[in-house]
Amino acid sequence: MLELIIILSVVVLLLLGLWAAFNGLVKRRNRTQEAWSQIDVELKRRHDLVPNLVSTVQGYATHERGTFEAVTQARANAVEAGATGDPGQIAPAENALTGTLRSLFAVAENYPQLRAVESFVQLQETLTATEDKVEYARRYYNTSVRDYNIGLQTFPRSLIAALFHFKAASFFAVQADDRAVPELSLSSFGSNATASTIFGQPSGNPESPTQRS
Numbered sequence: 415m416l417e418l419i420i421i422l423s424v425v426v427l428l429l430l431g432l433w434a435a436f437n438g439l440v441k442r443r444n445r446t447q448e449a450w451s452q453i454d455v456e457l458k459r460r461h462d463l464v465p466n467l468v469s470t471v472q473g474y475a476t477h478e479r480g481t482f483e484a485v486t487q488a489r490a491n492a493v494e495a496g497a498t499g500d501p502g503q504i505a506p507a508e509n510a511l512t513g514t515l516r517s518l519f520a521v522a523e524n525y526p527q528l529r530a531v532e533s534f535v536q537l538q539e540t541l542t543a544t545e546d547k548v549e550y551a552r553r554y555y556n557t558s559v560r561d562y563n564i565g566l567q568t569f570p571r572s573l574i575a576a577l578f579h580f581k582a583a584s585f586f587a588v589q590a591d592d593r594a595v596p597e598l599s600l601s602s603f604g605s606n607a608t609a610s611t612i613f614g615q616p617s618g619n620p621e622s623p624t625q626r627s
Contacts, residue, residue: 431570432570432573432574435570435571435573435574436574436578438565438571439562439565439566439571439574439575439578439580442558442561442562442565443562443580443583445558445561445562446555446558446559446562446583448558449551449554449555449558449559450499450501450555450586452551452554452555453548453551453552453555453586454496454499456544456547456548456551457492457496457504457508457548458496459544460511460541460544460545460548461489461492461493461496463537463540463541463544464485464486464489464511464515465486465489466533466537467515467518467534467537467541468482468485468486468518470528470531470533470534470537471518471521471522471525471528471534474522474525474527474528474531475521475522475524475525478521481514481517481518481521482518484514484517485511485514485515485517485518488507488510488511488513488514489511491507491510491511492504492507492508492510492511494507495507495508500584501583501584501585501586501587502584504586505586505587515541522534552586555586556585556586559583559584559585559586560585562582562583563582563583566580566582
C-alpha cells in the first residue's frame, strides 16, 4: 500500500510539473504574440504616413523622381512583407524602407521652403513618434522572444514543446548598417528632430521592461 501511495505521489508530481511547464510555454508564447501585435500596429501606421510624406516633398522637388520611386517601392515591399506576419521577412523590408526615407529627408533638406508647410512638419513629428513606438515595441518583443525561446530549449519544457509542436519565434532584427543613422538636421523645418530621432537608434537585443515568467 505504501509503495502504491509513493508511486501515485510521484506520478501526480510529474503531471503537475508537466502542467506547469505547458502553461509556462503558453504564457510566454502569448506574450510574444501580443508584443508582435504592438509592432504590427506601429508599422502599419508608418506605412500610412509614407504616401502623404512623399506627396508633400514631391510638390517642392518634382525632379527627384528616383528618390520618390524608391520610397514608394520600398513601402510596397514592406506592406507585402507585413502581410506574411514573419519577422524574418518584415525586418529586411522595413530596413530598406528606413534607408529610402533617409534619402527622402536628405532631399527635403535642400528645400528650405518646406519649413512653412505645416503638413510636412506634422508628418515629420508623427513619423518621429511612430519610430519611437516601433523601437520600444521591438525591444519588448525581442525580450519576449528570448524568454520564450529559452523556455523551448530548457528541460523539461523542451519535451512539452516537442510534444505539442511549439515553434521558436524569430527576433525582429535590424541590420548592422542601419544601426548608425547619420545626423540629418531638420530643425529648419520647424522641429528639433534629427534623422537619428526620426529613424530611431536601434540596438541588437535590447532590454525591455521587466518580464514576468
